[in-house]
Amino acid sequence: MSQLTSIDPATDQVVWQGAESTPGQVADAVAAARAAFPDWADRPRQDRIDALKRYQAALKARATEMAQAISRETGKALWETTAELGAMQGKVDISIRAYDERTGERANDTAFGRAVLRHRPHGVAAVLGPFNFPGHLPNGHIVPALLAGDTVVFKPSEETPWTGQLMAECLAEADLPAGVFNLVQGGRDVGAALLDQPIDALMFTGSGAAGAHFRRKFADDPHVILALELGGNNPLVVWDAADVEAVAGLVVQSAFVTTGQRCSCARRLIVPEGPQGDAIVEAVAALVDRLIFAPWDSQPEPYGGPLISKSAAAAALKALQDRIDAGARVIRASGPVDNLPGAFVRPALIDVTGVHMPDEEMFAPFLSVTRVATFDAAIQEANATRYGLSAGLVSDDPANWDRFIRRIRAGVVNFNRPTTGAAGDMPFGGLGASGNHRPSAYYAADYCAYPVASFEAAGVKNIEGEMKGLR
Structure with a gap:
């Protein structure tokens, strides 16, 4: 036995x-x-x-x-x-x-x-x-x-x-x-x-x-x-949102909670081209730098822990490197966390604008950034996946939400809340490969x-x- x-x-x-x-x-x-x-x-x-x-x-x-x-x-x-x-x-x-x-x-x-x-x-x-x-x-x-x-x-x-x-x-x-x-x-x-x-x-x-x-x-x-x-290759669109620090909190909680090991985690951040998108990405990167990843009973209290195993961490890091080799630009690099065991990995932020990426879920604290010219292009990019589990919009403009909720293809769609949020007295699930x-x-x-x-x-x-x- x-x-x-x-x-x-x-x-x-x-x-x-x-x-x-x-x-x-x-x-x-x-x-x-x-x-x-x-x-x-x-x-x-x-x-x-x-x-x-x-x-x-x-x-x-x-x-x-x-x-x-x-x-x-x-x-x-x-x-x-x-x-x-x-x-x-x-x-x-x-x-x-x-x-x-x-x-x-x-x-x-x-x-x-x-x-x-x-x-x-x-x-x-x-x-x-x-x-x-x-x-x-x-x-x-x-x-x-x-x-x-x-x-x-x-x-x-x-x-x-x-x-x-x-x-x-x-x-x-x-x-x-x-x-x-x-x-x-x-x-x-x-x-x-x-x-x-x-x-x-x-x-x-x-x-x-x-x-x-x-x-x-x-x-x-x-x-x-x-x-x-x-699972899901979930998109989070940020458009016409003035408070970049507030935006950063929503993005980080969407992408990195549970060390990225939630099926509803945002994997793709879609932002405007130009200064507005730059400010969002910079604020997200600054907040990522503050996240504590450590054993569950550590003090101060950690934000997250390791991935489920060393083999999961190795597979995730390889998938990330494959994207970098394909042309993704590193904003924040991953890798080991201090002297902790090999299942720990640092959160990563990469820019994949204009680079063809595989439509696959990376079950890890990794987030890809894509910059687009218009809100319609953002919705099109968000829907460019065979998955359909979760999606989110962060915006100060309710008209953007009205258009987004009618066009997005996903089972859990949140507005100005993390993509990982779900009420217990609501349905949860998706369509397509999700x-x-x-x-x-x-x-x-x-x-x-x-x-x-x-x-x-x-x-x-x-x-x-x-x-x-x-x-």
């Missing part, structure tokens, strides 16, 4: 070890979920709500411990993982409201009988978690799926198995029936083994490449519902259950009077 090890990228220390699930254990987990599904789906909805409230209480009781564990496993600053635990707890109440609003059951009387709308769970849902928000993001699938009556098999990222184990312990404290929630641990082979099992739904947060693979894999299995929340039009967050209720529409009469009634063409 293979051993799975989780490394703190800020210290290179081992923080968790455990056994990787075997193919047989994966099959057993799916079989257990399948066996538990009928009873769980048929239980009164209040039973499922009560169970999730117990899970919420377990998360609250262990919030400090879990936040520190996520910081150790991912390298993220403690202020950020504390917020992540808060979001995980809040997801329970939000999901209950979303289910009532978007699914549930309702009826009305018509001339032809009582019309009833019900929603039924799909069955066994496979949830594959990411490493950047290893609690919050899979939790956003698991909670609404369980609430709808689905059973779940969860595979955390192989980079963050400890967080998955802690979530499983909290769900065990919620006293769910056996088989309703199942944890499997491992890397790609374990994920592949899970998706080869007879599942009814795949709920995934991760890269666009992985999402494309899943689309192909399940092309001939239309009964398997796919909810894919993928997803499959199944936004998560508040709209997760939509893909966790399917609608069943019925006409119903209290008794058997002769309908010959409704029929035409009788002798």
Whole structure:
């Protein structure tokens, strides 16, 4: 049996070890979920709500411990993982409201009988978690799926198995029936083994490449519902904004929060040609110089930590160098951070105006600047991507926003706020290579259950009077 090890990228220390699930254990987990599904789906909805409230209480009781564990496993600053635990707890109440609003059951009387709308769970849902928000993001699938009556098999990222184990312990404290929630641990082979099992739904947060693979894999299995929340090559346009220091804060928070490891981070900054654009870029560069990247428990409190691993840092730095070799001009260079481990990288700012760049997401604190002559050209440049997750506009002119929101192609579009901001009671997701039009967050209720529409009469009634063409 293979051993799975989780490394703190800020210290290179081992923080968790455990056994990787075997193919047989994966099959057993799916079989257990399948066996538990009928009873769980048929239980009164209040039973499922009560169970999730117990899970919420377990998360609250262990919030400090879990936040520190996520910081150790991912390298993220403690202020950020504390917020992540808060979001995980809040997801329970939000999901209950979303289910009532978007699914549930309702009826009305018509001339032809009582019309009833019900929603039924799909069955066994496979949830594959990411490493950047290893609690919050899979939790956003698991909670609404369980609430709808689905059973779940969860595979955390192989980079963050400890967080998955802690979530499983909290769900065990919620006293769910056996088989309703199942944890499997491992890397790609374990994920592949899970998706080869007879599942009814795949709920995934991760890269666009992985999402494309899943689309192909399940092309001939239309009964398997796919909810894919993928990455983005996200644009942030700044136009007609006078306060460059205020602009800089919005840009930096969009591009560099979570060390650039959010799918909604701005990757492309689009500014006017000339002095206005120059002033914006200079202010952004000056604020970048003030950012503290250090271990999660350092003092003073860090802005961000390392990337998830040394290999991720090496791949990101190579992608950055490829862009520089292609002609990008360096404004702020990346590289190691002081004497810290190799997963730490400095934020980079490069000017790619007039240089052809690959339409790929760099999951790191790197931001590319493009200068354009007109606002229409800025919108055109913003839409020049096969992705469509997030986008933003910073401007003093509301007329610019009116034009931007009508023309931009993305699922999350913010005005004078960072591209990374998203409300928990709103949908979250994108289109194109960023997803499959199944936004998560508040709209997760939509893909966790399917609608069943019925006409119903209290008794058997002769309908010959409704029929035409009788002798």
